Structure formats: structure tokens, C-alpha cells
Amino acid sequence: xxxxxxxxxxxxxxxxxxxxxxxxxxxxxxxxxxxxxxxxxxxxxxxxxxxxxxxxxxxxxxxxxxxxxxxxxxxxxxxxxxxxxxxxxxxxxxxxxxxxxxxxxxxxxxxxxxxxxxxxxxxxxxxxxxxxxxxxxxxxxxxxxxxxxxxxxxxxxxxxxxxxxxxxxxxxxxxxxxxxxxxxxxxxxxxxxxxxxxxxxxxxxxxxxxxxxxxxxxxxxxxxxxxxxxxxxxxxxxxxxxxxxxxxxxxxxxxxxxxxxxxxxxxxxxxxxxxxxxxxxxxxxxxxxxxxxxxxxxxxx
Numbered sequence: 236x237x238x239x240x241x242x243x244x245x246x247x248x249x250x251x252x253x254x255x256x257x258x259x260x261x262x263x264x265x266x267x268x269x270x271x272x273x274x275x276x277x278x279x280x281x282x283x284x285x286x287x288x289x290x291x292x293x294x295x296x297x298x299x300x301x302x303x304x305x306x307x308x309x310x311x312x313x314x315x316x317x318x319x320x321x322x323x324x325x326x327x328x329x330x331x332x333x334x335x336x337x338x339x340x341x342x343x344x345x346x347x348x349x350x351x352x353x354x355x356x357x358x359x360x361x362x363x364x365x366x367x368x369x370x371x372x373x374x375x376x377x378x379x380x381x382x383x384x385x386x387x388x389x390x391x392x393x394x395x396x397x398x399x400x401x402x403x404x405x406x407x408x409x410x411x412x413x414x415x416x417x418x419x420x421x422x423x424x425x426x427x428x429x430x431x432x433x434x435x436x437x438x439x440x441x442x443x444x445x446x447x448x449x450x451x452x453x454x455x456x457x458x459x460x461x462x463x464x465x466x467x468x469x470x471x472x473x474x475x476x477x478x479x480x481x482x483x484x485x486x487x488x489x490x491x492x493x494x495x496x497x498x499x500x501x502x503x504x505x506x507x508x509x510x511x512x513x514x515x516x517x518x519x520x521x522x523x524x525x526x527x528x529x530x531x532x533x534x535x536x
Contacts, residue, residue: 236270236271236312238291238293239271239288239293239314240253240271242284242287243271243273243284246280246283248273248275248276248280248284249276250273250274250275250276250320251271251272251273251274252271252272252273253270253271254268254269254270255268255269255271255272255315256268256269257269257272257306257311257315260272260298260301260315260317261298261301261302261304261305261306261458262300262301262302262303262304262362262456262457262458262459263304263305263306263456263457263458263499263503263505263508264456264499265305265306265308265456265499265503265504265505265507265508266305266306266307266308266505266534266535267306267307267308267309267310267311267505267535268310268311269310269311269313269314269315270310270311270312270313270314271313271314271315272314272315272316272317273314273315273316273317274316274317274319274320274321275316275318275320275321276320276321277320277321278321278322278324278335278422280321281297281316281318281321281322281420282390282420282422284314284316285297285316285390285419285420286390286394286419288314289394289419290394293313293314294311294312294313294314295313295314295315295316296311296313296314296315296316296534296535297315297316297317297318297366297419297420298315298316298317298318299317299318299319299336299337299363299364299365299366299367300319300339300362300363300364300367302361302362302363302367302458302459303363303367303371303458303459303530303531303532304458304531304532304534305458305505305508305509305512305531305532305533305534306505306534306535307505307506307509307533307534307535307536308504308505308506309535309536311535317337318335318336318337318364318366318420319337319338319339319364320337321335321337322335322336322337322338322366322422322423323335323337323338324338324423325338325343325346327350327352330352330427330428330429330430331385331425331426331427331428332347332352332425332426332428333423333424333425333426334365334423334424334426335365335422335423336364336365336366336367336369336420336421336422336423336424337364337365337366338364338365339363339364340355340358340359340361340362340363340364340365340368340373341358341359341360341361341362343355343358343365344356344358344359344440345359345437345440347428347436348433348436348437348440349433351430351431351432351433351436352428352429352430352431352436353428353429353430353431353435353436354378354382354383354426354427354428354429354431355383355426355428356376356378356436356439356440356443357374357375357376357378357379357443358373358375359439359440359443359444360375360443360444360447360451361373361375361459362459363459365423365424366421366424368380369384369387369404369411369413369421369424370411370413370414370421371409371410371411371414371530372406372407372408372409372410372411373409374408374409376443379406379408380406381401381404381406383426383427383428384401384404384406384424384425384426385400385401385424385425385426385427386398386399386400386401386424386425387399387404387413387421387423387424387425388421388422388423388424388425389413389418389419389420389421389422390418390419390420390422391416391418391419392416392417392418392419394419396422399412399413408463408464409463409530450492450493451490451492451493451496452490452491452492452493452496452498455490455498455499455500456498456499457490457496457497457498457499458497458508458531459496459530459531460495460496460530461495461496461497461512461515461529461530461531462474462495462515462527462528462529462530463527463528463529463530465525465527468525469495470494470495470527471493471494471495472494473519473523473525473527474489474494474495474515474519474527475494476522476523477515477518477519477522477523478518478522479494479514479515479518479519480494482511482514482515483500483511484507484510484511484514485501485503485504485506485507485510486499486500486501486502486503486504486507487499487500487503487507487508487510487511488500488501488511489511489515497511497512509533509536512529512531515527
């Protein structure tokens with residue numbers, strides 16, 4: 236890490252933490268120590284840093300809001316890069332917007348109401364950022380990112396700046412080509428929205444936020460929906476029918492309120508959550524013959 240420290244110092248990076256708990260930076264509030272956590276202040280600085288790390292074979296992980304990530308309890312001998320400052324740009328041009336990958340989904344959905352642009356209401360309760368949403372084709376209420384993404388600009392795993400059109404992203408349910416190709420950095424997305432009425436948009440957002448607060452365990456740290464829905468049913472139904480509502484391992488628990496949420500209800504560690512995920516998979520397969528697949532990304536396991 237000496238070469239990283241030297242690079243950061245020589246290039247005047249700020250917002251650097253050494254030996255930083257990842258539990259501070261993930262919505263599960265779990266995770267081991269990262270040798271370096273840095274929050275670059277500009278697009279140039281985040282791109283330069285990533286290319287430097289790539290060229291020097293230094294491991295790194297870019298995160299936005301830290302949702303949908305389960306970091307292990309182990310030491311991470313690499314650099315965690317937080318993107319929200321460097322990639323928090325927004326440009327609105329009629330019904331087309333260009334938004335940085337670090338931009339909050341909830342914030343964006345509400346801001347578009349001010350521009351009287353509709354199409355993002357489904358993102359209004361998802362606690363993530365644009366980059367993660369584009370990467371996994373996030374969705375809710377029968378709408379997905381594939382319905383609004385025009386193109387995504389990124390640095391591919393060869394270090395080249397490229398733009399993917401919607402068709403290039405090969406979107407399907409909670410999938411994109413990006414999960415296979417693993418780009419170094421998603422920089423921004425161009426979204427196509429439609430004209431709407433501010434009051435109508437806000438009403439939908441408020442109704443959906445109310446429904447989420449009533450049906451999801453937002454009062455506890457969690458990583459969002461744990462499992463993808465199988466084709467012919469929903470994950471929470473399978474988990475509930477398997478008798479796992481309220482099931483606990485260590486400080487991790489299957490939510491009483493929504494069975495597809497694992498919550499950190501009592502100082503859980505990452506292994507508690509991982510063991511519970513594995514137990515749910517095994518139990519549901521034994522009882523229903525269905526193989527559940529996680530929406531949550533495992534990091535540093």
C-alpha cells in the first residue's frame with residue numbers, strides 16, 4: 236500500500252481513510268477492514284486513480300451507496316473507492332438526462348418531479364445509486380432500468396473509455412452484460428424519460444414510499460431484496476412457506492415484515508448474513524425444489 240499512499244499524496248487526493256471498517260460504508264452495516272477507502276472529488280481523479288490501480292495490479296472496488304453488497308469480515312488488501320462525489324453529476328435536456336453513476340436513485344426520482352419528467356418513480360424507494368442500478372438492471376413495480384437507459388459510458392476492463400447502447404447491454408431480469416464483462420468503472424448513464432405532471436409524480440412516489448415503509452424492514456440495516464424472484468413465483472413466498480420467517484443466525488434474521496429481506500437486527504457480522512443466505516437457499520430447495528439466486532453481490536469472500 237506504500238505505492239498507493241505515495242500516489243494519493245503526490246496527486247493531492249483528499250477524503251482518504253486508512254484501515255477503515257467497511258461496516259461504515261455498507262447498508263448491511265457489516266464488513267471487515269479495508270486498507271484504504273478514498274472518495275475522489277472529481278471525475279478526472281476517480282478515472283486517473285482507477286487506471287493507476289489497474290496498471291499496477293492493485294485490487295480495488297468501486298462502491299456507490301453500499302447497498303446490495305455483502306462485504307466479508309476479512310481484511311481487504313486493496314482500495315475501496317466511493318463514487319458519489321466524483322460521479323454525482325446531473326444534466327437535464329428536455330426529456331433526456333445524463334446522470335453520474337454515483338447519483339442517488341431516490342434523490343434522482345424526486346428531483347425529476349421538479350423537472351416534470353416521469354419514468355423514474357419505480358426507483359423512488361431503492362437505496363442505491365445509478366451505477367449499481369444500471370449494472371444489475373434494477374427494477375420494481377414491473378419497470379426496470381432497461382426501460383429508460385439509452386446508453387451507459389464506462390471504462391472497460393482493458394482500461395478503454397467506451398459507450399454501450401441499450402441493446403449492447405443485453406438487459407434481462409436483474410442481468411446485464413456488465414456483470415459478465417466487469418468494467419473498471421461505470422461513469423454515467425443517459426436516460427430517456429417522458430413529460431409528466433409534478434403533482435402526479437410526487438403522489439406516486441409518496442404512495443410507494445409509504446407502501447415500502449409498511450411492508451419492508453427499513454428500520455433495520457439491510458441490503459435490499461436478498462434473492463431474485465424465480466420465473467413463476469416470488470422469493471418471499473418460497474421463504475415464508477419454508478418456515479423461515481423470523482429465522483435467525485447470530486445477529487442476522489429473516490425479516491418478519493418481508494421474508495426476502497435479511498436484516499442486521501443485533502450486531503450481526505458478515506458471516507452471520509452469509510450463513511443465513513446459504514441456509515435459506517438450502518431449505519427452499521429441499522422444501523420447494525427451487526434454487527434461489529441472490530441479488531446481493533458478495534465482496535472479498
